[in-house]
Every structure is written in C-alpha cells, then in structure tokens.
Amino acid sequence: MRILMVTPYPPARDGIAAYAVQEVARLRREGHDVEVLSPTPSAAHHHLDLARRCAPLALAARLRSYDRVIVQFHPDVFYPPGATPGRHVETSIALAGAFAAAAAAGGEVEVRVHEADYNLSRRSLRALGMRLMWRQVRRVVVHTEAERASFAATFGISPAGLAVADHGSHFSPRTTLDRAGARRRLGLPEDETMFLAIGFIQPHKGFDRAVRAFARVRPPRARLEVVGSVRVEEPAYLDHLDELRALVGATPGAALREGYLSDEAFDVWLVAADVVVLPYRHIWSSGVLERASMFDRPVIATRVGGLAAQAPPGTVLVEDDDELAEAMQAAARRSTPPPPPSRLEALPWPPPGASRGEVMAVVQGRAEAERRVRGTAAPLAPGPRSAGASVLARLPPLRSPVPAGRPSRRLVKRLTRRLVAWQVDPIVAHVNRLHRAVLDAVSAPDQRLGGE
Amino acid sequence: MPPRFGPDIIGGAELVVAELSRGLAERGWEVEVLTTCARDHFTWANEYPAGVEDVDGITLRRFPTAAPAAPAERAELEAAILAGARLTLDEQQRWMNAGVRVPELYHHLLDHAHEFRALVVSPYLFWTTFACGQIAPERTILRPCLHDEPFASLELFQPLFSGAAGIWLQTDPEHALAHRLFPLGERHRVVGEGIPTDKSYDPERFRRRHGIEGPFVLYAGRREGAKGWEGLLETFARVVVGRELDLSLVTMGVGEVRPPADVAGRVVDLGFLDDADRDDAFAAAAAYVQPSRYESFSRTVMEAWLAGTLVIANGASDVVRWHCDRSDAGLLYDDDVELEQCLVFVADQPDEAARLARPGRRYVLDHYTWPAVLDRVEATLEEWTCAS
Numbered sequence: 001m002r003i004l005m006v007t008p009y010p011p012a013r014d015g016i017a018a019y020a021v022q023e024v025a026r027l028r029r030e031g032h033d034v035e036v037l038s039p040t041p042s043a044a045h046h047h048l049d050l051a052r053r054c055a056p057l058a059l060a061a062r063l064r065s066y067d068r069v070i071v072q073f074h075p076d077v078f079y080p081p082g083a084t085p086g087r088h089v090e091t092s093i094a095l096a097g098a099f100a101a102a103a104a105a106g107g108e109v110e111v112r113v114h115e116a117d118y119n120l121s122r123r124s125l126r127a128l129g130m131r132l133m134w135r136q137v138r139r140v141v142v143h144t145e146a147e148r149a150s151f152a153a154t155f156g157i158s159p160a161g162l163a164v165a166d167h168g169s170h171f172s173p174r175t176t177l178d179r180a181g182a183r184r185r186l187g188l189p190e191d192e193t194m195f196l197a198i199g200f201i202q203p204h205k206g207f208d209r210a211v212r213a214f215a216r217v218r219p220p221r222a223r224l225e226v227v228g229s230v231r232v233e234e235p236a237y238l239d240h241l242d243e244l245r246a247l248v249g250a251t252p253g254a255a256l257r258e259g260y261l262s263d264e265a266f267d268v269w270l271v272a273a274d275v276v277v278l279p280y281r282h283i284w285s286s287g288v289l290e291r292a293s294m295f296d297r298p299v300i301a302t303r304v305g306g307l308a309a310q311a312p313p314g315t316v317l318v319e320d321d322d323e324l325a326e327a328m329q330a331a332a333r334r335s336t337p338p339p340p341p342s343r344l345e346a347l348p349w350p351p352p353g354a355s356r357g358e359v360m361a362v363v364q365g366r367a368e369a370e371r372r373v374r375g376t377a378a379p380l381a382p383g384p385r386s387a388g389a390s391v392l393a394r395l396p397p398l399r400s401p402v403p404a405g406r407p408s409r410r411l412v413k414r415l416t417r418r419l420v421a422w423q424v425d426p427i428v429a430h431v432n433r434l435h436r437a438v439l440d441a442v443s444a445p446d447q448r449l450g451g452e
Numbered sequence: 453m454p455p456r457f458g459p460d461i462i463g464g465a466e467l468v469v470a471e472l473s474r475g476l477a478e479r480g481w482e483v484e485v486l487t488t489c490a491r492d493h494f495t496w497a498n499e500y501p502a503g504v505e506d507v508d509g510i511t512l513r514r515f516p517t518a519a520p521a522a523p524a525e526r527a528e529l530e531a532a533i534l535a536g537a538r539l540t541l542d543e544q545q546r547w548m549n550a551g552v553r554v555p556e557l558y559h560h561l562l563d564h565a566h567e568f569r570a571l572v573v574s575p576y577l578f579w580t581t582f583a584c585g586q587i588a589p590e591r592t593i594l595r596p597c598l599h600d601e602p603f604a605s606l607e608l609f610q611p612l613f614s615g616a617a618g619i620w621l622q623t624d625p626e627h628a629l630a631h632r633l634f635p636l637g638e639r640h641r642v643v644g645e646g647i648p649t650d651k652s653y654d655p656e657r658f659r660r661r662h663g664i665e666g667p668f669v670l671y672a673g674r675r676e677g678a679k680g681w682e683g684l685l686e687t688f689a690r691v692v693v694g695r696e697l698d699l700s701l702v703t704m705g706v707g708e709v710r711p712p713a714d715v716a717g718r719v720v721d722l723g724f725l726d727d728a729d730r731d732d733a734f735a736a737a738a739a740y741v742q743p744s745r746y747e748s749f750s751r752t753v754m755e756a757w758l759a760g761t762l763v764i765a766n767g768a769s770d771v772v773r774w775h776c777d778r779s780d781a782g783l784l785y786d787d788d789v790e791l792e793q794c795l796v797f798v799a800d801q802p803d804e805a806a807r808l809a810r811p812g813r814r815y816v817l818d819h820y821t822w823p824a825v826l827d828r829v830e831a832t833l834e835e836w837t838c839a840s
Contacts, residue, residue, distance in 0.1 A: 040549065
C-alpha cells in the first residue's frame, strides 16, 4: 500500500516527530511503501509549509497519489499563529477540501490527534469549521477515552467514529542503559532519589508546580531535575522559562537542565529517574507517561484530561498542589536510601583555639568529602576575569536578525535588509567594535591582577 | 556513512573512511558504505548513479541528495554562527535542515539499522551524520573529526556526542576538545588515523610531467577560506614579490584558486592528481604549508612527512601544533609575519629545511600506520558492540 504521512519529522526535535518516525518504521517493516511530508525541511521526502494560505491546495494535489494518508494533527502545524476566527475557518474548510479530494481519489485519510482545543463552544465558527474537516476523514484517532468524549462533544462527531489508540503502541526504547549507567552518563549520584520533570518547557506542563512542591517538601537526599527546552520561542513561553529559572535558582536541590534532547537522551533521563513528575495543567494524553511506563518508572501525575485513563496501574494521580507535594514526599521516603554512616565524622573539627584559616580548611575539607559522597562537582574556581568582564564576554556580537517566518515574509525582510544595509551594517560593526574594546579594557586589569 | 565516497573525492575525512572500510573488509568484516550520489560538497549535485555496487569487496549504496531547501537562509545563519552569534535551537535546526538532506538514506537506515553491528558516521558536521547518527545511537560509532570551530559549539550536536555507542577520536587535542565541548560517555578512544606507507617517490618525474622548475611550496586540499587558503595566497604574494624570493606555490585539490595578478604565474594549480603523482608532488616540494586552523588530524601533513618534506603549519590548530611538537619536524607560525619568515627560511636554506623534516617520517611510521589503527578500531568494535 502506498502511504503518505503528514507530520513533523526528525531530525527536528519534536514529540510528534518522534511518535511519527516510529509509526513510519513499523509501517515500512510491514511492507508498505511509506513517504513522509513535513511542514519544514527534515528527513521527510517532501516538505510543505502547511500553515500557508495556499498549502491545502498543494496538499490536495499531493494526497490524491496515495492509497492511505495519515495526518499527525497538531493545530500549530496547520493554523497560523494567532489566526483570526475567519482565517481559522477558512483553513479548516480548505483542509476539508483536501481530505475530501484524497477520499474521492480512493485514498483513506486518517488523523491522529495530538492536540485540539476542546474549550471551543460547539456552535462556534471554529468548531463548526473543524467539524466539517473531521467529517471528511475516514478515521480519527485519539489517545484516551476521555479525549474521545471531549472530541465528540466539541466537534459534534459521533464517538463511534473515533478510535482510541494506545499512545505508546509504536514506541520502542532508545537506550539500553540501566539506572546506574544512566546516572553515570549524566554525572548524577546513584544514592539520591531523583524526581524528573521532562519535556518541552511550556506553562501547561506545570514544571513550576513540581519545583514549588519540591521546595515545600525539601526531602533529604533527593533532587529534582527539570529537563527540556522551549519549543516555540514566543514571549509567553520565554517568560515562563524565566520564571522557572528563578524558581529553580531559589530551590535547593532543584536543577534546570535546558537543552536539546534527542530521543536517546530523553530515555536516558527517564531511566536515571526514580520518580517522573507530570504536573500538567491540561493535557489529553502524554508521550512522557508512555515512555516512563515503558521503563517501569513510577509516575506522579495530575488528574487532568485523559491521563487517568492513560495511566498504567501504580501511577499516583493527584488533584492539586497539596497532593502533589504529599505524593513527592511519600515517594522520597520510599526510595531514599539511608545516608552513609558517620561520613561527616571522617574529618574532625579543629581543636579549640584554631585559626579561622584552619576552621575554613576543615569546612572546605568536609564539604569536599560531602561532595565526593554525593558525587557532585566542586564549585568552579573563579576565572581570571571579573564578573563584569564575564558578563560582557557572554554577550554575543550584535547581528542583524535572520529573516524568519513564511517564505513571502522572509523575502520582504531580506529585501528590506538589503535596502537599509548601507546604514545599518556600519552601526552594527561599530557596536561590535565598542563591545570588543570594552571587553578588552575590562579584562586587561583583571589579567594584570591575575599575574601579580 | 560518509557524506561522499569515491576515488576522486577530495576530503581527508572521506578518504579515511574509504581506507578504513577497505581495511576492515580485508580483515574479514562485512562492510557496507552508505553514502550520497554527490561528488562536490559545494553543489551536492547527484553525479554518481543511485543504487548498489560492489567496490573491492565492499557493498556501496548510494542515495540521491535532496536539493538544499533554503540555501539563502542557510548562508545567513552560517554567517551568524561564524560571527560568534548565539543562535536559538530553532535557528540551529533550520540551519542544519536548510542544506543538503538525504531522505532515502535516512529511511534505508530506519529499515535496516538493526541489521548492522555498528553504524559508523563521520564527520560530525554533515546532515548525514547528524540525522542518521541518531536513528540507532546504541550501535552508532561517531568519528567526529572535531575542530575547534564555531559550529562545534552548537547545542544541536550535544545528543550526537553524548548518545553515541562510541566515539573514535584521532588525536589527543581532539580528545581534549571533545571533553571541553560535550558530556562524553565512557566509550570514546583515540584510535588515530592510518596513512598508507607503501609508497615510492620520484620528484623529478613530477617536475617533468608538470613542467615545474625551481623550488616550490605545496598546498593540497580544498581551496577555501575555512582552510586558510586565501590567507596563504596573500602572504605568499607579499613575500615573493616584496622579497623577490625564488619560490612558487603549487596546489592540488578542489575550489577556485584566484591568485593575485602579480603572482599568477607563480601559483600553479594542478587540480586533482592520482596517488602516485600526488606522492611525487609531496617529495618534490621544498615545504608543505598547512594554513588551516581547523584540523582534526591533518592527513596531508603526514603525507608530507612520509615524503621527507618539511611542514610549515598554522599554530592556531592545536592538532597540528601537537603533531609538530611531537615529531619535531614542523615549523609553526602564529601570524602572517611568521609565515613570511618560514617561507624565507625555506627559500634561503633549502638543505636545512630538508634536514629539519627528517624526523617526520619516523613519527608517521611509529604512530599512524593502518595496521596499528585497525587493531585499535577492532578492539573498540569488539568492546562496544554486540555481534548479535
């Protein structure tokens, strides 16, 4: 069978991309001829910016060549950010046309729903537009019973026409490490209880709730690792990230690991964890929950959306922040090993009359011993630069912004940039020269001091 | 999985992967090479036919490249990276995917990765390595050819380095750099790089064939800014004109030469040479100049030393500095003025230059023969991967 999958796709880091590539691999193993179309350039065979106004037309032309079309649906992929109700409806109608054209040509269209707005009023224009779209689809797949009910209620689709699929049905482990190996890889001590909140950093994920709960409980010999990055660099998400940074910075035992995660690294973190915390504010099904279950990692999750239906036995479901903190405290009690005996007695305090330097030396010695026990790194020695110089050194050079957005907007931005380059470029160059000069001026005294 | 493969590919990393494949095949390993149909790393045009062929006992599968999706955007992002700007992760991903991509190769590997004991990807900077190296990281061995360059600091590459089943490094400085940039796992080792040593040299044959008279310095490789070619040309022109030196600059490789007009007659571009001719060129040169600061091994430096020729190298490359310090057979320069003085030395003191080069050959034979490298490679394959 000739199949086209429409989806975000690797090597882009994206939960849907990771989900899709596993389904592609399975379909290809079954002998199907599978091609992939992604909204941005990727390892897919084709790419098409699906949020462009004319994209449904182009999509319609392409869909007709396949026996089966599988769409991994997320609103951000198909609807432009901040779309007006009119534009939203227009897009839904156009997509309905594309799906209908594919069906008319003999193709089966299936949609896997990864996110949809179930807060829409059933009679709103947006919901009506989407209802028309869903009706052109042979099979709509959601991931939990609760989501099926919400979907049916919001879009006026009979629940009988909606399938529920196990979110993790195509998942396979991406690491063979065990807990000890994963902790070694990550440079984490083996003898502490590790809570993990992992995924894209977005307000609805509720990572801040995990940090607040951890701060209230402050379990001994435990840490909370918040791991992930912002998926879309929009102001609301960046503000949330700033808030999270500040919160973590003020919470002993908590750490924020910002950065890019491959599927493999994601699984290494899960394997290293003792408890996975999913304090979602809202969600319909969770890929993290599925992956944590795959590795038999205990999960504490909020009872929202379809999580109660999706969660395997043993998952601790909580209603609010109080219950979240209690659940974390209980989990820490269960999994924290007793501290090594008398480790702080290894280095006795100096006798009475010792100088401040001697006491400090013992304080530092004890701290070092504690670090060895905990397996954490010593604080970084101060570098040759002053704090001010370091801050300056971290400032990147000024540069003109790289044109982004849809192709037409990028073109306009590029043309504008070329038109104004004769004025702007010298200013940028001058600012960067000033930056270097200031950095040199600030660093030079530091280096002299360092050499004395 | 080198991004390019073929007898006429100019590129140290690609050449080594070819020799490594042959060496492992000769030792009884079943080797497949998965690569693109491209010959030129500027255009990435599909010049070789797609499909399967047998090359000296190696199964070679070529896959077509997809045309770069957004070359203008990639160029802009690349300029920003080189200027030291911090790109968001989204921008880094756009940069990576805006260039050449090979979807058919990706999907072939998606279907067949489990059939291989090890998947060797190299070098780190290319889409083939970045995308395909993360399909089955538990059996992927990364041969990064890491340079201390702005691209290496991109957050994008962290999972590739931290997730690979193993990493083959070439030198101690590359090893140190990898530790500085990435959270490496336990499985990484300096295995080095092999140089074929059964060579014979006939410098006079080279001179006769190409009509080259008088002393010359040699540069072999890609003629492009990142390799320091333009700086070498400028300094060469200044020194030979200003000091009236009796010295030519002979070059082989790919990329436009673009010599300044006043030395155009003293810069000789030989393009692509066969192996014997290339070896003769190294032996005929008064010195080999390595102007690149971004080297992970520098195979041409080894070729020069094997041929008994002095190396003049950019000291900004930690790797080449390390080689020169260890071998005691290379002059290092830190700026164009020092390069000028090196060239003057070669022109004025050719016998001393030849004498200084002598320890170089021994250095290569002691450290970088293929049998020794393949022993180390096989040991890591046995240690890091499973036969089933």
